[in-house]
Amino acid sequence: MDMAPMFIHAPAFIKEYNQMWKDLDSTPLMWIGLLFSILGLASHFCAVSGDELHTLPEPFISTSEMSSYYRNRTAQCLVEVNYLKPGRYTVETLCFYHALELLGAKDSEFGAYVVLGIIVRVAMRLGYHRDASRYANISLFDGEMRRRAWSMIFQIDIFTSTQARLPRIIRDGEADTAEPKNLLDTDFDESMTELPHPRPSTDVTPVAYVIFKPPSYGDVMRLDSQLTATHATLPPYLTVRPLSLSITDGTDLIIRRYALEVCFQKNRCVLHRKYLIPGQSNTQYRYSRTASVNAAMKLLDIQLTFNEASQPGGRLSRERWRMSALINQEYILAAMILCLDLSCGMRFARNLPSGRDDEVERMWSRDMRLQRLKTGYEVWSESSRISAMVAKAAEALKVMLKDLEPINSETRDAKPVATSCLMSDLLLVVNPASVSDAVSAL
Template sequence: MAETRKTLPPPSRRRDKPQLSCNLCRRRKLRCDRGHPCGSCRHRGLSLSCTYSPTSPAETRHITKETRPPSHPGLTERISQLEKLISSFVDDPNARRQAGQFDNSGLTGDVRVKEPQPTNSDGAADPSDSFGHISLRDSKTKYVQDTHWTAILDGIAELKSSVHDEAGRSSELSAPASSSPEILFPSCDPATHSEILRDLPSREGFWETPQETHIMWVGKLYGILSLALIFQGNDECFLEDQRRLIEKFDLKIKQCLVLGRYQDCPPDTIETICGTLNTQFHQSGDGEMSSLVILGVLVRMAQRMGYHRDASHFPHISPFHGEMRRRVWAIIKDLDVMLSLSAGLPRILREFQSDTAPPHNLLDADFDEDLSELPPSRPESFQTPCQWLVAKNKLTSMLGIISDFVTSIRRPSYSEVMRLDKMLHETYSSTPQHLHERPLQKSLMDTSETLLHRIQLVSLYSKARCLLHYRYLAPARTDHRYAYSRDSCLEASLKILQYQHMMYQESQPSGRLYNERWKVKSPIMRGVIMLATTLICLELNYELSSDSTAKKKQIALPGNVTHRLIQALQQSHKIWSDQKDLHHDIPRTIQAIDVIFKKLEKQQNETPKQAASSVTQPSNKGPFYDSTMGMSSMRQISGTDQLM
C-alpha cells in the first residue's frame, strides 16, 4: 500500500496572513479596532453586519460562544438595524439620496415610484411629492405611504427577495388561516361560490364559465341588481315581494364580500362595498349608523388600494383603469361628505390627503382598455355624465370645508366666514352654464336628469350657505354687522323649500320628474329640506317669542319676508304630511312646524290688527331683493315661477 504523504507548500511561498479586520472594514479599507462589533461598524449603525472571516481551526477554537460574532444575523434583527439606519435618513438628505441609488431592477409585482428631482432651494426633495407604494400580489392590492417601512424596505434590492421568501415560508408553516372579519357583516351566513351563483336571475348564456368568474365581480353584479330594484321608483314601491328580493340581493353582496375576503382588497372590492352601502342607505329607514360603518370601511379600503393618489404616479396602472379609479374616488368623496353630514358627524377625508385628479370630461365610448393614452377632455359645453360628477364634487368638497370650519373647536372669525362665503359663490359660479338654475318654463327641452342635476347643485349650494351663516341668525337681530348672514341663511332656506314644492308637484304622475321620483325622495335630499325647514322655524320662533320690549331693541324682518317664511312653512307642512310614512324623522318636523303655527295663532288672537299687518301685507322691499351674491330675486311660491 502506498504511503500517504502530506502535501507541503513550496518553500518559496509566503505564509498566509490572517485577516484581523472585519469584512466591512476590509472591503472599505478602513481602520478596524477588531471589536465584536468593531467601533467603525458601531458608529455607522451596522453592528449586526460586522462579521469576521475565520482564519484557522486553531484560532477559531479560541473564539468562545459569547464572543463569536453572528455570521448570519436573522432577518428580524437585520430589519431592526435597517429601521435605525433609515431613521437617520430623515435628518440627512444626502443619505436619503444614497439610499435611493440601490438597484431595484429585480422588483416584480410591485411598483416603486421614484422620488422627484429636488425642487427646494436647499436641494432637498419636497416631502409632499412622495406618492407612496402600491403592491399588487396574489390578487391583493395594498397601498402604503412612502414613509412606511415596508415601502422603504422594498426599495432595497439586497433584502427584498430574502424578505419575501422568508415571509412566505413563515406564513406557510406557522400562520393560521385567518377567519373573515365579522364586525362588518355579523349576521351574514357564509355561502359557497355555487350557492351565490344559483340565486342570480336566469339568463341563457349568462356566462360561459360562471365558476371561473371572480366572486367579487359577482357581488358587484348583485349590487347593480339591488340598486335597479330600489330605483324603479314606484309609489307603491317596496311591496313585500320586492322588498324581500332587495334584502336577498343585499345578503348576496355581503356573502360575496366575505367569501372574496374583502379585507385583502381584490379587484372590484370597492364597487361591491359601494353596492351594499347604497342599498343599506336607501333601503333602511334606521340604517344611518350601519351605513356610516360601511362608509368607514369603504374609505379605508379605497386608501389601502391607493385610490387617493392619482394613477399617473404609478406607471403600471393603465390609462383606462386610472380614469376609472378617478371616477370611483370622486364618488367616494361625495359619499363621505353627504353621508357624514346626514348623520351629523365630521367627514373622514380631507383635501390635503389626496391628489387624485378629477375625472376627464369624456363619454364612455371615448376610451377603452386598449388605449395607451387618454384622449383630451371634451369642451365644457359638451355634456357628459362625468361633467356633472366633477361639478358636484367641487360643491361637496366646499360643503365639507365649510362643515369642518363651523364645527371646529376654535372660535371662527367673521372675516373667515365671509372669505368662505366668497369661495362658495365662486365655486358654484364655475359650474358649467347648462347646470345653472333657470326657470322651469325655459327648460322644456331639457331631460329630467338635467333638471335633477340643477336641483341637486343649487340644493348643495344653498345647504352650504345655511351651514355657514346659521349661527348668526340670533346675533343679527341686534347687530347690523351680521345682517348679511341672516339674509343669506333665510334666502337659502327659502330657496330649498321652494324646490321642495316644485319637486313634489313635478313628481306626480303628470309631472316631468315622475320617473325620477326616487331621487326626489332620497335621504340626502330629505336631509337638506329638513335643515331648511328647521332654520325657518328657528327664525320665526325668535320673532314670535320676543316680548314687545325686546322687539323694540331688535332688527325685525320686513313684512314681506315674514310672509314668505310662513307661506313656505305652510306648503312644506302639507308635503311632509303627505310623506310622513317615509321616515321616522318626518313627524318630528311636522310637530316643529305645528308649534310655530300655534304660536302664530296665539299672537294673532292677542293682537289681530298688528299681526295681520305684519303677515298679510308684503312690501316690495326686503333683504332678498338684489342679492349681492347674484342670486335671483326671491319669488313667492307658485307653479310657474319655479327656478331650475
C-alpha cells in the first residue's frame, strides 16, 4: 500500500518544493530530510522493480546504492535537527525513514520495530494521538493531515509488530484521534476555514484504503446482530442454566453448555472492545461499551460458578482440568476489559456531566465490577501454583486492583496511568491466536 498520501499533501508539497529552490537557505533541514527520504524510497522501488535509471548521477553505479545514500542522508538530517525535540516534518520524515529501514535491509524487522517505537513516542509528544479539534492553535488543514498520519502510524504499528513478533506499541485507550475524512488532496488546502464534507465511499481517494480497511461500525453492529441471533437459536438443552437446575444432566452436557456461552460472550468482547474507550464519551458507541462490559461480567460469573463447582465434592470437581484449559484465557480477556473500562472511567469522570445516563453503571455499579475483579483475583491466586499463565495474570490484576480502589480527587488523574501501563502485561497472557489477532483484525 502506498503510504505517501497519508503523510504528504501533494499540492502543499509542490509549493514547498518550488519554494526550496527559490530560497534554499531558509528551507527547514527536516524538510530536506523528508525530501531525501522520498528520493530514497523512489530509488529503492526503481531497484526492486528492475527499472534501473539509464543515467545515474555520479558517483552512483546503481539505484540501490542511491537508495542507501539517501537513507543515510535522511538519518543525518534527523540527528542534526535532533528528532528528540520534534517539530514540523519530524513525524513524516521518521515514518519514511522507517520504511527505508524495513525495505532496505535484510532481517531488519527488529530494527524497524525500534524505529517505530521512536515514531510513536515522537508523534505522541506532538499530540498526534489526540484529535486536532482539541487544540485551537492547529489549523483545519494541519488537523486533517494529522488524522491521516496517525491512522497510518496505527496501521504501521500493526504490520511492524506482527513482522517482529512483538506486542503492538500503541496501547488501547491511548488515542482518541478521529479517522480522516474521505477527501482528495485537491478538496482542501491550508487556507480553508471549514473542511468539506467527505466524499462518498464509492469515490477513489488516497485515504480510502485506510478508512475502509477496518470494518465500519455498521458492520460491527450487523455482526453483533448475527451473533445474537445465532445464540438465540441454540436448542434448550444447550442453553446455559444454573447448576441447581442441571442435577440430572451429565457433566459433558453441562460443560458444552458453558463452553458455548463462553464462546458467545468472548466473541462479543472481541467484537466491541475497539469501541470500549470511545463509548465512555461518545453516545454513538455507548452500546458497544455496554455490550463488552456486560459480556465480561458474565464471563467472570462463569469463572466463579466453575470454581465453586470444581471444589472437592463439587458437581464438576473431576472436570477442573478440562475447564481450566478451555477458558482461562477468556477470563483474562474479561478482566482486562473491566480494568480498562474502570481505568478510563476514572480519567473521563471529571470531563463528563455528573447527571449523564450511564447504562453500564445502572447494570453493574463500579463497586460490583471491582468486586467481580477481586473475586477473579482470588480464584487465580488459588490456581497460580499450577499455571504460570494464571500466576502472571493474578500478579498483573493485583497491581491494577490497587490502582482501581476507591480514590479521592487528588489521585483521580494519576492512577489510570499506572493501570494502562500494566494492561499490556495482562494482554500478553492471552493467546494471540484467539484474541489479539482478532482484535487487530478490527
